[in-house]
Amino acid sequence: MEALILNFFQWFWDLFGLWDSIWGWFQHLWPLVWSILRIVAILVPLILGVAYLPYFERKVIAFMHVRIGPNRVGPLGLFQPIADGLKLFFKEVLVPSKASKKLFIFGPIVALAPALIAWAVVPFADGWVLADIDAGVLFLLAITSIGIYGIIISGWASNSKYPFLGAMRASAQMISYEIAMGMALVAVLMVSNSLNLSEIVRVQNVGRFADMGLSVLSWNFIPLLPLFLVYLISGVAETNRAPFDVVEGESEIVAGHMIEYSGMAFALFFLAEYANMILVSFLTAIFFLGGWLSPVGFLPDGHHWLALKVSFLLFCFLWFRATFPRYRYDQIMRLGWKVFIPICITWILVVGVWMMSPFNIWK
């Protein structure tokens, strides 16, 4: 890929006979340019996905409610996200007079940044990853744990009661479910013997069933089924989506930390929420559903499989929202601490014993 693009540049500038003089100083800049190109290639589809996921959400929920959903702007309402974006873009960002101004502006930025940084280690296909680092899972856990600062800072900086309540709820809830998510990943690390995300996917293509051409049966979600469910549900709670959306809970505290925000500042929170949803879906697909692997041997692997799995998981997010009533706050805490964490610890123990027994399937 890199050589291809370089060749194109060379061909282009050779038309004017300038390549040699340009390459003289350009070769020092090329690694930087190449990184930026790859970052853009990840972020542009991501932002497009973030723009169209709310449209998809409204359509899906409308379908489940037997309504039509957005259908005014453009064919099938397809330009609705663009119209919404333009509207938010031209709105004024109001800062409450008693708010802590710098932190008020800082909050949404901190909320969005980690949701974008985390993509550095996400592999889209074999070798298609921005930074193929060995400590990928640790990096992800560290980066995603920062996102909560956006909510806390904005809740506090708004200097208002409902945002503050939202921030309190957020910090308690996200910390609780982070532990469950981390614990669920421990067993994944144990069976794949690596912290590298690409390696975790590759290991899922090894085993008796994978040799028989049924790679789907050797993916992590079968031997680690309880942890898969824990991770999926914790992912919903971690992104503050329904039925765990007490952080914004419209009927209780209006919109939580986002009440005082308008215009693009609000849009950043919106982007962060949907970017996080897409990220969690990607991670679930990579850790438990075999990433880019094709489910059966006779079909080639590729990024389209990852896209399919992620689409299904995202659909689940929307499905949950249309199906379940909101959890009560004490039930959320109980589920996180008293149900998920014990399940994780138990299953880690089971996997440990399993790996030491003669029935070990991960050799």
Place this chain on the structure above:
Amino acid sequence: MEFKTFVFYVLAAILVFAALRTITARNPVHAALFLVLAFFSTAALWMLLQAEFLAIILIMVYVGAVMVLFMFVVMMLDIDIARLRHRFWSYLPLGGMIGLLMVAEMALVLSGKYFSVEALPGQTMPEGYSNTKELGRLLYTEYVYPFELASVILLVGVIAAVMLTLRQRKDTKYQKPAEQLAVRRNDRVRLVRMAAEKDAPAESAAAPDQGGGQ
């Protein structure tokens, strides 16, 4: 100057600035956020030393968990800056002494024979060397007993903290999820079969209304 050295100085400058602001910021929330920045710069410095496991764990544990809870508490305190500062000068000598002592200890260790930059082995890690893997291997083989001991001590700390602050109130209301889940419709709703009531005649229905109007 090598690029790495340049990065080091930039990060070090941010770290020193953040650490200074942590103790000089008037607002405790700002101070806590500067502490977060200090942790970040420290993690980045460790990353420069190729200690990626320690760097990431520092962010995960301190930034991701400890400081969040710290903010949680600090944000809810009603802190009176003037009252906090009124003994500042009387505590300054003690604080200064402790600070000097720490600087002296660090200087002794770092300039000593065993830990100085020259005494440490050069960074010639073999290809495929994983800091995380090596640390894990050492922790769970050679140092497994100290490691387990440390974790038990931490557990004692957790339980002690809970027990010391636990106040059992007699009128606490709490849920019993098992009972809530075991509830069936018949426990809460009683269906009563009864005959339909006849509509009252029009005159007698109008009579109370007149009475009410008077």
